[in-house]
Amino acid sequence: MFQGASQLTLDAKGRVAIPAKHREALSTVSSGRLVLTAHPHRCLLIYPEPAWEPKRDEVLRASSFEPRAALLKRLLVGFAQEESMDAAGRVLVSPSLRQFAQLEKQVWLVGQGSHFELWSEAGWLAEQEKMLAIGADLLPPGMESFSL
Amino acid sequence: MFQGASQLTLDAKGRVAIPAKHREALSTVSSGRLVLTAHPHRCLLIYPEPAWEPKRDEVLRASSFEPRAALLKRLLVGFAQEESMDAAGRVLVSPSLRQFAQLEKQVWLVGQGSHFELWSEAGWLAEQEKMLAIGADLLPPGMESFSL
């Protein structure tokens, strides 16, 4: 179960070092094979390969003629890229994905249960601002009874 | 059942010493394993690990595409960090969480039943001001019959 945010640096070759606390889990689940793709919220998704496959298949089943489904397919499947961790626990982020999510040197890796999100520093801060700005009406539909 | 507020100090390494009166309970429940995460009201949440899991799972079930649900997932799960008490009963508060809740040296640990909240001194005072400022209409919907 992946959780927690870490500030990481993209090195000159476009690699990010996965925090050590997550490496063991990733090696076990998928021998370090990961799938990176684009998320509509302008961040990247990082899935262990086995967790990605059912998601990909579900997206691919959607109609190619329904405009929103087509967009989703192009984004999620079109950008998907399989990468492996190197011996130092790093993964390469391809230039096209880096450009899509506007990643600079400083990035944030955010655990989301089954997968991670990778944010640019600016994008991640903006996301927090949004949350703090909501104020009341914080709970989404269907979760009105949720309490901490 | 945790209750009561304590003023604590963050040391130079970002550690807080849990008050001795709560240590035994935390050791019993979860061997001192705690989960720290961010709260939308700009404070931190501290859960004993077993109490956190059902909350996390409930949040993760929400849709990633409903905007508020996505924000909530990123905040609650994205910031969650598992930490253990050291031999002196202290827990480390990671830099990203400290920054989120704007914690300085003086902080407040506030018992909230199943969990704690950790506030910056300024945030905690502001919270009290808010309550005093409300005046009439003090009771929220659904609690109109509540009386002390």
Add this chain to the structure above:
DNA sequence: TTCCGGGTGGGGAAAAGTGGGGAGGCTCGT
């Protein structure tokens, strides 16, 4: 006043992050 428990700070060892260098493979030019 002395003992005990809780709070605080500091130091050292081990592991993790970062950057550089070298070898292998592919491509292009001759």
Add this chain to the structure above:
DNA sequence: ACGAGCCTCCCCACTTTTCCCCACCCGGAA
């Protein structure tokens, strides 16, 4: 077709940070 140059991927080593443990100090109670 063969050789040279470049690009890419992989591995190794250094630097930095993090984590853990120990020692001291302060306050309270007996």
